[in-house]
Amino acid sequence: MSKLKALRPYFLVAPQTIVLLIFLVLPIVLIGVVSFWEFNGYSMTPAFTLDNYRGVLTSSVTLDTYLNTFKYVVLVWAVCLAMAFPVAYFLSFCIDNPRLQVILFLICTIPFWTSNIIRMIAWIPVLGREGLVNQALTGLGLVETPVAWLLYSDFAVVVGLVYLYAFFMIAPIFNSLMRIDRRLITAAQDMGASGFQILKEVILPLAAPGISIGSIFVVTLVMGEFITVRLMGGGQSASVGKLINTQIGSLQYPLAAANAVVLLAVTLLLVVLILRTVDVRKEM
Amino acid sequence: MLKKRSLSFYLLLIFFCLFVLFLYGPIIAIVLLSLQGPDGQLMFPVRSFGVYWLGQVFQEQRVGNFVEPFKRSLTLGLLVTAIAIAVSVPAAMAFRSRFRGASVILYLTIASLIVPSVLVSLGIGILFQVMGWPTNWFSSGLGAHLTWTVPFAFLIMLGVFNRFDPSYEEAARDLGASGVKTFQEIVLPLIAPSLIGITILGFTLSYDEFTRTSLVSGQDNTLPLEVFGMTTNVTSPALYALGTLTTIFSFAMIAIAYSGYRIYSQRQRGG
Structure with missing residues (x-):
């Protein structure tokens, strides 16, 4: 028994x-x-060859693509954090009414449950050549001709990715901030700490696990991203996910697989780096 | 509420409002642009109001067929949610007692969330190709969706059981209830509100899933894949109309879930 x-x-x-x-x-x-298999132009055959990895690791395209992907990762991560922390802070510390808190949090959450692709499309009338932003800029006389780089550019890719993934940063930070014992803040105030000191010495260290969980989500989501890069980026916008997707499109599975293995290794390395800075186990 | 607000409160409030504008602005823009008459364009200003483009979505020959992909996504979402709940609730219950290998299982589940999605798609595609199975939305597509929904369901259930008082079950057992009976009579009613939450979460995650499904849906597209195909060749407000309709659908699901959750937890409290 x-x-x-x-x-x-x-x-x-x-x-x-x-x-x-x-x-x-x-x-x-x-x-x-499969990353060790051979590709003969139209199909893959079992083998043991390092050609795929040689192709991936020696091509300059790979390096450029990774650098471009890292650029997206860093920008999207920084913008998400800069946006999520004040929003989560406002919700958890400035709103005293628990009911209002839930309602405001839901308001921030609901758009993230709607279709990703539709949310990308929604930027066309805003950022397009004749879109709202350009209409406003020309209407105010700030620019003479519409700004072309708002849509189908790296800028648009970053806006799109932030729009898709900011929630993954907000929710864990909000969760961390809500768990902070409010008596700690009062204690710090009683000891004469300024608002900035409280933020730096009390709140930020206690919010660190939430920030790092959010960072893991944002970094890994952006690393494998290809759909936003396709929809929002111009022809030149490159990402590792898009590269793999293109190789799959031309049925080069072994090459795509080798690329995917490298992508997985790089992504896991980033996750390990984030985990080494902050211990997230307390959050579980 | 009466205490004097500091400057930082108002700055944060403004920031929060701008954030909400950022979230809802584009959605409002496409809703407005989809409610145009036949002379409507892809950009502002709105020329005339009407529901012409909403009707166009259902006209097969003009912008592709959305009724079939919608039914497919609906079926798939329900299947995925049912399976996710069926496997994640017992798994989370197992974590209430210590057992060897628990951390491996936990890491495996988290890995499923943070693996770049293109790997899941490519991997399942290769698996089906190597095995000689045809890819279909209800087989390979279903699997791809499970890698995304099961971990979420599991992590939420883990949190639910963390706050779960075991004394109710002990009482039931002391009174002679069997394991199954205890689950049916005690555990299930207590976790029911959370299950409603997971149902809706799982369903929307599946209903909107694109990247993990993209290579493995087989011949018949799910709704997001069909919409993606449309983005490249439709240049009328019908595109926005479709966006409006799917967004309304998502909002409705959230509203139903939220009210279901409230009614259920109120009834429980009222006894």
Whole structure:
């Protein structure tokens, strides 16, 4: 009977683990295997060749694409953080009424549950050549001809990615801030700390786990991103995800797989780096 | 509420309002532009008001077919949610007791969320190709959706069970209830409000999923894939009209979930 009881957790986790083994672990293992296969122009054949990795690691396109992707990652991460922290701070510290707090948080959340693609399309009438921003700028006489780089540019890609993923930064930071014991703030005030000192010495260190969980989400989401880069970027906008997607489009699975393995390694490295700066286990 | 507000409060308030404008501005823009008459254009100003373009969405020959992909996404969303709940609730319950390998399972689940989505799509695509199975929205597509929805459902249930008082179950067991009976009579009613939340979350995550599905949906597109195809070849406000309709649908789902959650938790409190 006690033996059966010891096995109980394993029965309970088995279905979920099987789902993840079939649709996550096995596919990624296969990507690793296929990355050593050969490609003869129209199909892949089992083999053991390092040509795919040689192709990926020696081409200048790879380096440029990674640099461009990192540029998106850094910009989107910085903007998301700069946007999410004040919003989360306002919600958790400036709103005293719990009911209003829930309502305002929901207002910030709802758009993130609507279609990603529609939310990209929604920027066309705003940022387009004859869009609202340009109409306002020309109407005010700030510019003479419409600004062309607002849409189908790196700028638009960053706006689009921030628009899609800011929520993943707001929610964990809000969660961290809500857990801060308010007596700590009062104590700091009683000891004569200024508002800025409280922010720097009390709130920021306690919000760090939330910031790092949000950062992991934003960084990993942007690393594999290709749809926003396709929709919002110009022809030149490149990202690793888009590169892999193009290679898959031309059926070069082994090459795409080698690229994906490199992408996974780089992404995991970034996650490890973030985790090394902050211990997030307390948040779980 | 009566205390005097500081300057930083007002600065933060302005920032918050700008953020809300950033969130809703583009959505409002496409809603306005989709409510135009036949002379409507893709850009402002709005020429005339009407529901012409909303009607156009349902005309197959003009902008592609959306009714079938919508039904597919609906079915897939319901399937994905049902499976996600069926596997994540027991898994989260297992985590209430200590067992060897628990942290491996936890990391595996989190990994499923943070793996770049193109890898999931490519990997499942290769798996089906190697096995010689045809890709379909209800097989490979379903799997891709599960890698995204199951971890969310699991993490939420983990949080729910963290705050769960085990004394109710102990009481039931002391009174002679079996494990299954305890789950049905005690655990299930207590976690029901959270299950409503997960249902809607899982459904919307699946209903909007694009990147993980993009390579593995097979011949028949889900709704987001169909919409994506449309972005390249439709240059009329019908595009915005479709956006308006799907957004209204998403809002309606959230409203239903929220009121369901409230009614249920109120009834529980009222006893």
